[in-house]
Amino acid sequence: MSTLPDESTHSSCNHNHGNGAAHSQCTHHKESGESCAHHDRPLQQVKNIIAIASGKGGVGKSTFAVNLAITLAQTGAKVGLIDADLYGPSIPTMFGLLHDKPEVVGKNLVPLEKYGVKLMSIGFLVDADTALVWRGPMLSSAIKQFISEVEWKELDYLIFDLPPGTGDIQLTIAQTIPLTGVVMVTTPQDVAIADVTKALGMFRKVNVPVLGLVENMSHYELPDGTKDYIFGSHGGEKFAKIQGIPFLGSIPIDRAVREGSDSGDPCILTHPDSATSKAIKQAATEVTKRISISNAG
Numbered sequence: 001m002s003t004l005p006d007e008s009t010h011s012s013c014n015h016n017h018g019n020g021a022a023h024s025q026c027t028h029h030k031e032s033g034e035s036c037a038h039h040d041r042p043l044q045q046v047k048n049i050i051a052i053a054s055g056k057g058g059v060g061k062s063t064f065a066v067n068l069a070i071t072l073a074q075t076g077a078k079v080g081l082i083d084a085d086l087y088g089p090s091i092p093t094m095f096g097l098l099h100d101k102p103e104v105v106g107k108n109l110v111p112l113e114k115y116g117v118k119l120m121s122i123g124f125l126v127d128a129d130t131a132l133v134w135r136g137p138m139l140s141s142a143i144k145q146f147i148s149e150v151e152w153k154e155l156d157y158l159i160f161d162l163p164p165g166t167g168d169i170q171l172t173i174a175q176t177i178p179l180t181g182v183v184m185v186t187t188p189q190d191v192a193i194a195d196v197t198k199a200l201g202m203f204r205k206v207n208v209p210v211l212g213l214v215e216n217m218s219h220y221e222l223p224d225g226t227k228d229y230i231f232g233s234h235g236g237e238k239f240a241k242i243q244g245i246p247f248l249g250s251i252p253i254d255r256a257v258r259e260g261s262d263s264g265d266p267c268i269l270t271h272p273d274s275a276t277s278k279a280i281k282q283a284a285t286e287v288t289k290r291i292s293i294s295n296a297g
């Protein structure tokens with residue numbers, strides 16, 4: 001795998017494989033007798049592919065993706081996590097892997113592994129201080145390489161931590177691979193809800209099943225046990241109800257979450273019995289339930 005995206009890889013192929021489903025209809029490479037690994041259904045050894053999305057940045061999407069991945073791995077599942085936030089990769093910091101590089105075998109990368117989770121991030125490949133100035137096709141190409149040229153092997157869950165919003169990366173993923181579903185993350189605040197409405201609309205438009213919504217930073221618990229609804233009260237829950245999507249739970253604001261994210265020791269491991277970790281585990285259980293329902297449907 002090249003560590004820089006090859007803009008030409010798919011530039012001549014505008015086939016829209018819509019959710020990874022229509023590869024059998026692709027004669028583009030068959031006619032030329034050329035074989036193209038990109039046109040085989042990607043990630044065949046992965047049972048469930050979940051995207052974690054948000055409308056706004058900073059609402060805790062990566063935090064939830066990291067703690068969800070570890071929670072699932074703790075149940076004995078084989079789990080991978082792709083940091084698809086190419087402009088602002090957080091996974092290397094949140095896993096304490098700022099100086100590690102993936103091994104290259106042939107033309108493929110071997111994902112790093114920590115806390116039982118296989119990991120890939122642009123942050124493992126480019127210098128942390130280097131600003132990415134890639135355009136849409138280059139971003140899409142890098143994501144396709146994360147999908148096709150990383151040795152994920154067999155996985156029960158592959159989680160994509162998406163960038164915020166509704167850009168090229170989200171569309172590439174939605175149209176390249178068969179997503180089991182997307183989990184939306186928001187804070188209860190009106191401005192976050194306004195943005196998650198747009199993101200939800202995009203996933204609906206490209207027919208990605210919506211597994212549900214997690215409300216992060218729902219409240220802060222004061223020493224006397226009362227709750228301070230810093231970002232407003234139950235905004236996520238109300239939004240889920242209005243949109244007719246499952247509400248997967250509320251996660252409080254907790255210093256240990258922020259500290260764990262920054263130090264590379266996720267709170268689910270350092271404070272497994274805290275109210276926040278329990279809320280995350282509960283939300284993870286809801287995600288797996290929704291996946292079972294989605295797979296059965």
Ligand code: ADP
Nearest residue numbers: 057058059060061062063252253254257258261
């Ligand atoms: P996003 O992926 O949506 O941009 P992050 O997961 O990077 O957001 O979170 C943004 C910041 O907020 C990080 O510093 C993270 O540690 C912190 N954070 C996220 N969720 C919580 C929480 N429940 N309590 C305290 N801090 C949080």
